[in-house]
Amino acid sequence: MTEKFDSVVVGGGPAGIAAAYTMAKAGLDVLVLEKGEKPGAKNMFGGVIFRHHTEKIAPEFWKTAPVERHVVEYQYWFLSKDSHVLVSHRNQKFNDRYNAFTVHRAKFDPWFAKLAEDAGALIINRTTVDDIIREDGRIVGVKTERGDVMANVVVAADGVNSMLSKQAGLREEIPGDAAVLAVKEVIALPKQKIEDRFNLGPDEGIAALLVGCGPGMHAGFMYTNRDTISLGMGINIHDLDKSKQRPNDLYEQFKNHPSITPLVKDGELKEYSAHLIPEGGYNHVANVYTDGMLVAGDAAMLVNAINWEGTNLAMTSGIIAGETVIQAKKKADFSSNTLSTYRQKLEESFVLRDLKKYRKIPKFFSSNQHFFTTYPEAINELAYMWHVVDDELKQERVGHMKSKLFKQRSRIGLIRDAYNIWRLFS
C-alpha cells in the first residue's frame, strides 16, 4: 500500500501526539506511526507531566486523564553512605493550583493519543518505521514493514535514539557525555501506606531528586503515584563506563541505602525498565529541519536536565512543528526554507531560550563532579558534627567543622564553585 498524507508523524509520545493533534485540529490529513502495541507501551520516564504545557492541548486534563497524584512537595536529598540531609519545599499553593502530576506513561500516553485521534488523526500502532524515502534529495515519506507512506512533511518524534533524524543526516549518535542511562522500578504499596510514609493527603504526591552516594554524575529520583512508588537512578554514560559498574548494581546500591529502604519496605516490584535521557543541552540540540522533515522532542535532544523537564519541551516542540506544517501547507511549500521557521520559533520559545541560558551547565557539571560527590558527603558530615552532643566546646566544634570541610574542598575551590554557580544561573 502507498498512501499520501499532509504529514506522517513517527512516534506516539508527547512530541508526536502534540504535533498530530495540532495539525489534525486544523484539518490536515495526519498519520501517526507508533512501534509499540499502543502509545506509551514502550515509554518510560520518572516522572511528572506539567500542568501549564499539557493544558495547551487539554484544558483541565486532570479531570479526565489517568493522572496519579498532584505534586505538593519537592524534595532534594543529599546522600552519604549511611545518612542523608533533606531539603524540601511543600506548599499549599500546589493544592490550590496544580503544578505537576505523577503519571504512568503506559496509561497517560494512550489517553493523550486519543485526543489526537478525536481531532481526526489516524494512529497506527505496532508499526516500526525503518527508513525515510527521498526523491530528488528531499524527504517525501517513510518505509515501514507494512508498506511505504508518503507525506508532504515527516515529523520525526521517535525519541532519544531517533533513527530518522540520523538517517536524514540531522543528528549524530548521542555521545556518552551527553546521555544519561536511567533505570527505574515501579514498586506497589497500599495507597494509605504511601500517604503515611510521605505525610501526604489523598491525591497529594512528592517529587524527589537525590544526589550523592554514587560514582560521577549520578542522581536518584523518587515519585509517589496512587498506589506505587517510582524509584530510579540515572548516571552519565561516560561516568558509568569509568565506574566499571553495572547500572542495575548501582541501582540496587541506591535502593538499599538506609534512608531509602524504609520508604519502599514491603513493596512489591511491578515493573523494571531502563531508558536514555538526552542531557547534553543546547550545544547538542539536533538540526531540526530539512526539506520535508521536522524533528521534535527527545529526537531533537530537547531536554532541560537542570529542571528535570522533558515532556513539556516535547509537547511544545510538537505543537510548534504542527503549526509550521500548517503554514507550509498554506504556502504549498515544504522546502527547508519554509520549514526553517520551526527552528526560529523554537529559539523564541522557552524551549531553546532555557536550554541556551543553561548551555554551559552540562559541561560544567561533568567536569566538576564535586556537586555529586564531595558536597553531598561534606554536607552530611557537617550535619552530623553539628548534632553530636559531647564535652567538646562549640567554638572548637565549629573549628573542626571548618577544617573538615576545607580538607574535602579547598577554600579557593569552594569560592570558585560558588562563583561559577552564581554566574551560570544568573
Ligand SMILES: Cc1cc2nc3c(=O)[nH]c(=O)nc-3n(C[C@H](O)[C@H](O)[C@H](O)COP(=O)(O)OP(=O)(O)OC[C@H]3O[C@@H](n4cnc5c(N)ncnc54)[C@H](O)[C@@H]3O)c2cc1C
Ligand atoms: C528516567 C527518566 C525520567 C524522566 N522524568 C521526566 C519527568 O519527570 N518529567 C518530564 O517532563 N520528563 C521526564 N523525562 C523526559 C521525558 O520522558 C522525555 O523528554 C519525553 O518523553 C520525550 O517525548 P518524545 O515524544 O520526544 O519521545 P518518547 O516519549 O520517547 O516517544 C517516542 C515514541 O516514538 C516511538 N518510536 C521510536 N522509534 C520508532 C520508529 N522507528 N517507528 C515508530 N515509532 C517509533 C516510541 O515507541 C515512542 O512511543 C524523563 C526521562 C527518563 C528516561
